Amino acid sequence: METECQNRLPSQPIYAQSIPQLDVRVLISIIQDADHPKAIELVSMVNALPSSRVFTNVKWEAGVIDPSLKDALQKTPVGSHLVLCGDERFIWSCWSVANQAGWLNDEMTLLKTEHVRNLYCVHCGQIQPITTQAEVICQACQVKLFVRDHFSQRLGAYMGVCLDANQPYGGDVK
Amino acid sequence: MMSSMIEVEVTKVKQLTDVIREFTLSPMEGALPGFSSGSHIQLHLPTSHRVLKKAYSLLSDPADTSSYRIAVRLQEHSKGGSRFMHEGLSEGDHLHITPPSNLFAPNSSARHHLLIAGGIGITPFLSYLAEFQRQSKSYELHYAYRGGVTDAYVTDLRQAFSAKLHTYDSNLQQRLDLDQLLSNQSVGTHVYVCGPERLRHSVQEAATKNAWSPSRIHWEAFSGAEPGQAFQVELARLNKTLEVSADESLLEALEASGVEIPNLCRGGVCGQCATTYLEGDVDHRDAFLSQADQSQQLMPCVSRGMCGSRIVLDL
Numbered sequence: 232m233e234t235e236c237q238n239r240l241p242s243q244p245i246y247a248q249s250i251p252q253l254d255v256r257v258l259i260s261i262i263q264d265a266d267h268p269k270a271i272e273l274v275s276m277v278n279a280l281p282s283s284r285v286f287t288n289v290k291w292e293a294g295v296i297d298p299s300l301k302d303a304l305q306k307t308p309v310g311s312h313l314v315l316c317g318d319e320r321f322i323w324s325c326w327s328v329a330n331q332a333g334w335l336n337d338e339m340t341l342l343k344t345e346h347v348r349n350l351y352c353v354h355c356g357q358i359q360p361i362t363t364q365a366e367v368i369c370q371a372c373q374v375k376l377f378v379r380d381h382f383s384q385r386l387g388a389y390m391g392v393c394l395d396a397n398q399p400y401g402g403d404v405k
Numbered sequence: 406m407m408s409s410m411i412e413v414e415v416t417k418v419k420q421l422t423d424v425i426r427e428f429t430l431s432p433m434e435g436a437l438p439g440f441s442s443g444s445h446i447q448l449h450l451p452t453s454h455r456v457l458k459k460a461y462s463l464l465s466d467p468a469d470t471s472s473y474r475i476a477v478r479l480q481e482h483s484k485g486g487s488r489f490m491h492e493g494l495s496e497g498d499h500l501h502i503t504p505p506s507n508l509f510a511p512n513s514s515a516r517h518h519l520l521i522a523g524g525i526g527i528t529p530f531l532s533y534l535a536e537f538q539r540q541s542k543s544y545e546l547h548y549a550y551r552g553g554v555t556d557a558y559v560t561d562l563r564q565a566f567s568a569k570l571h572t573y574d575s576n577l578q579q580r581l582d583l584d585q586l587l588s589n590q591s592v593g594t595h596v597y598v599c600g601p602e603r604l605r606h607s608v609q610e611a612a613t614k615n616a617w618s619p620s621r622i623h624w625e626a627f628s629g630a631e632p633g634q635a636f637q638v639e640l641a642r643l644n645k646t647l648e649v650s651a652d653e654s655l656l657e658a659l660e661a662s663g664v665e666i667p668n669l670c671r672g673g674v675c676g677q678c679a680t681t682y683l684e685g686d687v688d689h690r691d692a693f694l695s696q697a698d699q700s701q702q703l704m705p706c707v708s709r710g711m712c713g714s715r716i717v718l719d720l
Contacts, residue, residue, distance in 0.1 A: 255616050309590045310616035333516045333593025337618050 242382045244319070246343040250276055253340075256310040257282045261289055261300065261325050263317025267344045270316050277314070291321060296328045304332040313339045319348035320360060323387025330384075349388035350378060358388050366394055373401025410449070410501045411437065416472065418496050421557035424479045425525060426491055427464075430502065431472040439470050440505035442532045443625070446473065447503040447671065452485045452493070455661060459486040460671050462528040462599075462625070463505060466535035473502075476557060478525040484632065484652055506669050509599070509625040511536075516593030518544040519586070521608060523600020524555035529625060530599065531558065534566060549573040549581050549604070583611035598624040630654035630671070633688065636710030640664070640720040641683055655705035664720060666705060673707035680705055685716025 239245075250273055260277050262270045265287040277283040290297050304313070313334055315322045322341050329339065350361045357371035367376050369391065375398060376391035383390070393399055417429035430437075440463055450457040465474040477490040494500075509529055511518055518537065520530045527548055537544045546566065550556040552574040562570050573579040587596065587608075596617075598608045605624050612622050632652045638659075639646050649658040656678055659666055668678040673691035679702045688711050691704035703716075710716040 305591065305593065307592045308588070308615075309592055309594055309618075309621060310588075311592065330514075333514070333591075335618050335620050337620055338592075 240380050240382075242384075243380050244323075244341065244382055244384075247340045250314070250342065251340055253312050255312040256308055257284065258312050258314065259283075259303065259307060260285045260314040260316060262287045263289065263291075263321040264344065267316075269342055269344050273314060273316055273342065289321075289325075291324050296325060301328055301332065304329050304334065311338065314342060315339060316342040316344060318345040319343060320387070323349070323384070326384065327387060349386070350376070350391045351383065351386050351388035352376060352391045354393060358386065361389075367391060369401060374399070375401075410503060413437070413473070413500055413502055415494055415496055415498045415500065418494070421476065422554055424554060425476055425557040426479075427474060427476045427557070428490070428494070429472050429474050430500065433499075436470040437473055438504045440467055440473075440532075441507050441510055442467055442536045443509035443511065443529050444505035444507040444532070445509075445529075445670070446475070446505050447669075448475075448490075449501045450486060450489045450494075452489045454485075455657070457484070457486045457489065458657075458660075458671060459490075460669075462509075462532070464528040464531040467532055468535065468539070473505075476525065476528050478555065482632075484630075508670055508675050509597070509623065511542075511597070512595045512623065515595040516543060517590070517595075518542060519590060519594055519596040520544060520546045521581070521583075521586075521596065521598045521600070521604070522546065522548045523598075523604040524550050525557070526598075526600030526604070526625075527558055527562075528599070530597070533597075534562075538566075545569050545571065547571045547573070547581055547586065549575065549600070552576040583607050584614060587611045587615045587617065595621050595623060598622070625674070630656075630673075630707045631690065633709045634712035636713060637715040638685075638710060639715060639717045641717050643720055649709065654707065655703075655709055659705060659720075668706055671706045673704055676704070678704055678706050681719040683717040683719055686711040686714045687716060 258277055258280055260273055264270060274285055277285060286300055289300060313329055315325045346363045347360055349358050350367060351358050352369040354374050355372035357369055359370045361367050365378050367378060369376055375394045377394040379390040379392060381390040412433050413430040415428055416431040419427040421427055445460045445462045447458050447460050450459060461475040463473050464476055477487050479491045480487045511533055522530050530546060546569055559572060573581045598605050635651050636649050637646060638649055647658050647662050649655050656666060656668060666678045669675040674693055676693040679694060681701055682703050687703050688709045689699045689703060690707040693704060694702055
């Protein structure tokens with residue numbers, strides 16, 4: 232499988248560059264936005280497979296997914312594969328549910344559509360959405376954060392650490 | 406660093422079937438170190454011509470550290486280990502053992518544990534069951550054996566765990582249909598195999614057929630090194646040459662000459678004893694090193710030089 236970046240931290244997620252050819256018992260696809268070009272390509276490919284289930288325009292909030300989907304993820308037979316297609320926040324929210332249901336990383340393909348991701352402030356614990364920026368002010372504690380590539384699967388978020396050691400507290404950001 | 410040894414006394418010997426004996430090992434004083442389900446210990450067996458080191462699974466309840474229990478099957482082609490355990494060891498004897506280590510622990514994130522045992526391969530699962538019951542884990546045990554020969558513990562298991570137990574007696578032509586078993590599991594199941602090589606291969610075959618991820622399959626090779634042909638080994642840095650006979654492993658030969666190599670399983674799975682070799686034609690028999698690693702390293706607990714050949718180790 233092609234990867235986005237060769238010089239990555241071990242914790243940095245690997246997103247598929249293309250949809251893999253899979254010989255599996257059941258293929259489940261969970262799609263955030265059915266109109267995205269990657270989603271359209273995915274649906275046209277998986278619809279040709281005999282045992283494929285596609286969930287599109289899935290309702291979700293951080294860690295909370297449509298209960299019927301959760302049920303489907305738990306009852307799938309071993310030997311199945313899961314494709315999560317959406318922005319990074321969506322992908323890791325679904326990943327968390329799948330992980331609790333017993334899915335393993337090598338049974339999942341992550342197909343990223345947009346650069347929307349979560350950032351975890353190590354100083355106050357706030358998780359906030361960001362895009363590609365490398366510096367962000369924490370919404371909760373106002374500390375100016377450096378966005379590290381280090382990623383927590385459990386939190387589904389990148390790590391934000393104080394950018395300037397001389398300005399360790401929020402509120403006095405110039 | 407090698408783990409420090411513990412002296413124990415054999416406080417009970419119980420003949421379970423014609424070929425299986427259970428041993429209770431008690432500490433000389435106090436309690437033994439705690440252990441987790443699936444752990445094993447190494448026994449140092451003072452046989453007539455050399456000290457043999459053999460790894461055995463602990464089958465007792467991990468909550469009980471007043472003694473350890475192990476069970477040993479007498480192997481027809483014993484290199485001396487199982488024969489010594491059956492014929493040379495009695496109640497009251499003292500032995501040296503290593504503290505427990507675990508290469509076969511249950512997966513902590515599994516939602517269902519599918520245990521498959523063949524014959525004496527039941528032993529690590531006995532320590533699983535006590536823990537699973539306590540933690541109300543979901544599990545099922547499939548136990549294949551030859552009735553009257555390798556069916557140790559079947560009566561106890563029927564009494565304690567009948568709802569979760571499925572037995573297959575080869576004398577009665579009862580067969581375990583692995584393909585059917587593995588095709589019917591839902592995500593969250595992990596499978597564990599302990600038993601003869603052919604059982605493990607059959608489980609792996611059925612798992613591959615049903616597209617199981619290798620990360621869901623856990624196994625323990627409880628057999629030790631298979632004998633081979635004699636070969637020669639040169640220790641480059643120690644400037645020493647050793648002869649390895651057909652019935653001893655390279656690790657045993659190294660130990661006999663005073664070269665200590667860290668090791669845990671002595672069965673080719675843990676990777677502890679991996680040693681760099683500089684030249685030679687190696688018969689790799691481990692299940693740990695990748696093919697790329699095998700071009701530079703070998704595991705002396707099971708792997709050997711090809712018949713009559715000479716290998717050079719970076720030792």
